[in-house]
Amino acid sequence: xxxxxxxxxxxxxxxxxxxxxxxxxxxxxxxxxxxxxxxxxxxxxxxxxxxxxxxxxxxxxxxxxxxxxxxxxxxxxxxxxxxxxxxxxxxxxxxxxxxxxxxxxxxxxxxxxxxxxxxxxxxxxxxxxxxxxxxxxxxxxxxxxxxxxxxxxxxxxx
Amino acid sequence: xxxxxxxxxxxxxxxxxxxxxxxxxxxxxxxxxxxxxxxxxxxxxxxxxxxxxxxxxxxxxxxxxxxxxxxxxxxxxxxxxxxxxxxxxxxxxxxxxxxxxxxxxxxxxxxxxxxxxxxxxxxxxxxxxxxxxxxxxxxxxxxxxxxxxxxxxxxxxxxxxxxxxxxxxxxxxxxxxxxxxxxxxxxxxxxxxxxxxxxxxxxxxxxxxxxxxxxxxxxxxxxxxxxxxxxxxxxxxxxxxxxxxxxxxxxxxxxxxxxxxxxxxxxxxxxxxxxxxxxxxxxxxxxxxxxxxxxxxxxxxxxxxxxxxxxxxxxxxxxxxxxxxxxxxxxxxxxxxxxxxxxxxxxxxxxxxxxxxxxxxxxxxxxxxxxxxxxxxxxxxxxxxxxxxxxxxxxxxxxxxxxxxxxxxxxxxxxxxxxxxxxxxxxxxxxxxxxxxxxxxxxxxxxxxxxxxxxxxxxxxxxxxxxxxxxxxxxxxxxxxxxxxxxxxxxxxxxxxxxxxxxxxxxxxxxxxxxxxxxx
Numbered sequence: 001x002x003x004x005x006x007x008x009x010x011x012x013x014x015x016x017x018x019x020x021x022x023x024x025x026x027x028x029x030x031x032x033x034x035x036x037x038x039x040x041x042x043x044x045x046x047x048x049x050x051x052x053x054x055x056x057x058x059x060x061x062x063x064x065x066x067x068x069x070x071x072x073x074x075x076x077x078x079x080x081x082x083x084x085x086x087x088x089x090x091x092x093x094x095x096x097x098x099x100x101x102x103x104x105x106x107x108x109x110x111x112x113x114x115x116x117x118x119x120x121x122x123x124x125x126x127x128x129x130x131x132x133x134x135x136x137x138x139x140x141x142x143x144x145x146x147x148x149x150x151x152x153x154x155x156x157x158x
Numbered sequence: 159x160x161x162x163x164x165x166x167x168x169x170x171x172x173x174x175x176x177x178x179x180x181x182x183x184x185x186x187x188x189x190x191x192x193x194x195x196x197x198x199x200x201x202x203x204x205x206x207x208x209x210x211x212x213x214x215x216x217x218x219x220x221x222x223x224x225x226x227x228x229x230x231x232x233x234x235x236x237x238x239x240x241x242x243x244x245x246x247x248x249x250x251x252x253x254x255x256x257x258x259x260x261x262x263x264x265x266x267x268x269x270x271x272x273x274x275x276x277x278x279x280x281x282x283x284x285x286x287x288x289x290x291x292x293x294x295x296x297x298x299x300x301x302x303x304x305x306x307x308x309x310x311x312x313x314x315x316x317x318x319x320x321x322x323x324x325x326x327x328x329x330x331x332x333x334x335x336x337x338x339x340x341x342x343x344x345x346x347x348x349x350x351x352x353x354x355x356x357x358x359x360x361x362x363x364x365x366x367x368x369x370x371x372x373x374x375x376x377x378x379x380x381x382x383x384x385x386x387x388x389x390x391x392x393x394x395x396x397x398x399x400x401x402x403x404x405x406x407x408x409x410x411x412x413x414x415x416x417x418x419x420x421x422x423x424x425x426x427x428x429x430x431x432x433x434x435x436x437x438x439x440x441x442x443x444x445x446x447x448x449x450x451x452x453x454x455x456x457x458x459x460x461x462x463x464x465x466x467x468x469x470x471x472x473x474x475x476x477x478x479x480x481x482x483x484x485x486x487x488x489x490x491x492x493x494x495x496x497x498x499x500x501x502x503x504x505x506x507x508x509x510x511x512x513x514x515x516x517x518x519x520x521x522x523x524x525x526x527x528x529x530x531x532x533x534x535x536x537x538x539x540x541x542x543x544x545x546x547x548x549x550x551x552x553x554x555x556x557x558x559x560x561x562x563x564x565x566x567x568x569x570x571x572x573x574x575x576x577x578x579x580x581x582x583x584x585x586x587x588x589x590x591x592x593x594x595x596x597x598x599x600x601x602x603x604x605x606x607x608x609x610x611x612x613x614x615x616x617x618x619x620x621x622x623x624x625x626x627x628x629x630x631x632x633x634x635x636x637x638x639x640x641x642x643x644x645x646x647x648x649x650x651x652x653x654x655x656x657x658x659x660x661x662x663x664x665x666x667x668x669x670x671x672x673x674x675x676x677x678x
Binding site for chain 1 (some may be wrong): 190503504593
C-alpha cells in the first residue's frame with residue numbers, strides 16, 4: 001500500500017545535516033526523523049542515502065530491520081502491550097486478547113477510528129509488576145481488563 | 159522534632175514506581191504539605207527495588223528512614239494525619255526501611271546507593287563513596303588497574319561470564335591510536351531490570367565504571383547502547399553525563415589528570431539481537447544488527463575496526479566498588495569461581511518481586527521463598543525461567559541448585575543476567591516452548607540458517623506435537639532440530655533457543671502429551 005506521504009521536508013533535511021557527521025550516524029538520523037515526523041517517510045530514504053553516501057537499499061535495509069522504525073504513520077496513540085515471559089506469567093495473554101477486542105484491531109494494526117495503533121513489545125523492564133503496557137510515552141503496570149478500558153477511555157476523552 | 163524543621167520525604171522516580179503512580183503521589187504529598195503549611199523537602203530518589211511496595215514513600219527521621227507503601231494519592235491526607243512527617247504509625251507503615259527483611263538480608267555492593275540517593279545529585283553520590291574508585295584508579299598505571307580487576311574475579315554479568323579483567327587486558331595490549339569502551343545496556347531479556355535501575359537510580363556508578371575502564375585500556379571515547387524501550391533510562395543517563403562533564407569527572411582532562419574520556423548514549427531500535435555484542439557494534443556503526451563471525455574478537459577489532467571493550471552494564475557498574483574497596487574485598491563474596499555479588503531480579507508470578515543483590519551461592523529456592531515469598535497468585539510455583547528468553551525452564555526438583563555459574567552450567571542452565579521469571583501451575587510448558595521458538599523467529603538477525611530457518615520450523619514442529627500429529631516422530635524431529643541449532647548457529651540466539659525448548663520438553667513432558675520416558 002503506497003500512498004502520498006506529506007511531511008516537513010525541511011525539518012528532515014536539517015535533522016540529517018545536524019547528525020550526518022556523527023560516528024555511525026544512521027540510527028541517530030532515523031530516530032531524529034521518527035521523533036519529528038512520527039515515521040520514516042519513503043521520500044526521506046534517498047535524502048539520507050545521499051548525505052551518508054550509502055545506497056538507498058542500505059538505508060531501507062536498516063529501517064526495515066529494526067522493529068522500532070515505522071514506514072507508515074501510526075494512529076494518534078500507540079499502545080504497546082508487553083508479550084514477553086515475565087508478563088505472560090502474570091496474565092498478559094489475556095490482556096492481549098482484551099486489548100484487541102476493545103480496540104477492534106489486531107497487533108500491528110490501527111483501530112478503525114485511527115486513534116490507536118496496537119503493537120507488541122518484548123519487555124519494558126517492569127517485570128515484577130506486569131502485565132505492563134505503554135500508551136505513547138506513559139508506562140502502566142498491573143494492567144487488568146478494567147484498567148485497560150479506563151486508560152483507553154481517558155485517551156478517547158482527552 | 160519541632161514542626162519548624164524541614165523534613166525530607168523521598169518518593170522514587172524509578173520507572174516502575176512511575177508506572178504505579180509515584181508522580182501522582184509526589185504531587186499529592188507536596189500539595190498536602192502546602193495545605194497544612196508544613197515545609198518539606200521532597201527528594202525523588204531511586205527505587206529500593208521492593209516493587210510490590212511501590213510507590214514506597216520514605217521519611218527521614220532521627221532513627222533513620224521510615225517507609226510507607228504502597229502509597230496511593232488518596233492515602234496521603236491520612237498519612238499526614240497519622241504523623242507521616244515524624245514517622246508516625248499508619249496501616250501502610252513499614253518501619254525502618256533498612257530493617258525490612260527483603261532489604262536487610264541483601265549484600266548490596268553494586269547497588270549500594272540505589273534507592274538511597276537522588277540519582278542526579280553528584281554531591282549525594284560523592285557523599286556515598288562515589289568516585290573513590292576513580293580517584294584510586296587515577297593513581298594507578300593502566301596495567302595495575304587491569305591487575306586489580308583480574309584479581310577481583312569479576313566475570314561478565316551479561317551472561318557469558320567471561321573474566322572482565324582478561325578482556326580489558328587484551329584491549330590494553332592491542333596497539334591502536336583509537337580505542338573504545340562500549341556498554342551493553344540493551345537489556346532485552348524478559349525478567350531483567352537491573353541495568354535499567356542503575357541507569358535510572360544511580361547513573362554516576364555506570365559513568366564512573368566506564369571512565370575507569372577507559373583509563374585501564376587507553377580509550378578516549380565510549381558509548382552506552384540503550385534500548386529504545388527505556389526512555390527514562392536514556393533521559394537520566396544523558397542528564398548525568400552532562401552533570402559529570404560540567405564537574406570535571408568526564409570529558410577533557412578528568413580531574414586534572416590530563417586524561418580524557420567522552421561518553422555518549424546511543425538509542426537502540428527494538429532489535430533483541432543487538433544485545434549480542436557484535437550485532438551491537440554493527441548497530442552503533444549505523445547498520446543492520448547482523449551478528450559478526452568471531453574471530454576477530456571485538457577486543458582486537460571492535461567498533462569501527464578498533465580495539466573495543468564491550469561489557470555488560472552491571473559488569474561496568476561493579477568496577478567502582480572494586481577499585482574503591484580493593485580486589486580482595488570483592489573476591490571474598492561468592493563461592494567457587496563465581497566471585498562477588500549478582501543483582502538478581504525476581505520477576506513474573508512472584509509475590510515480592512524486585513531486586514536482590516546477593517553473593518553467589520544461595521539457592522534458587524531461597525530467592526523464590528525467602529525473598530520472593532512464593533507466587534503472586536498464591537498457587538505453587540511450577541517452573542522458573544532463569545537467564546532470559548534463551549534460558550532453561552527449571553522444575554521444582556532443581557530449585558536447590560546453588561546460584562553459581564558452574565553449578566548452573568552443570569544442569570544445562572545458565573544464570574545469565576540474573577533474571578528469574580516464576581510461573582505458577584497454570585502454565586502450559588508446550589506453549590512456552592513454542593513461544594521460545596517464535597521469539598527466535600521474530601528476532602533472528604537472519605545471518606545463519608539454523609537460527610533463521612530452524613526457529614520457524616521449530617514453531618511448526620511444536621504445533622504438530624501439540625496437535626498430536628505424529629507426536630513421537632515430531633518430538634524426535636524437534637530434538638534433532640535443536641541439536642542443529644545448538645551446534646550450527648553463529649551466536650547464542652539460535653544456539654541457546656533450544657535451552658528453554660528442550661528443558662520444557664524434558665522436565666514437563668506431560669504438557670507435550672508425551673510420556674516421560676519418551677521425552678527423556
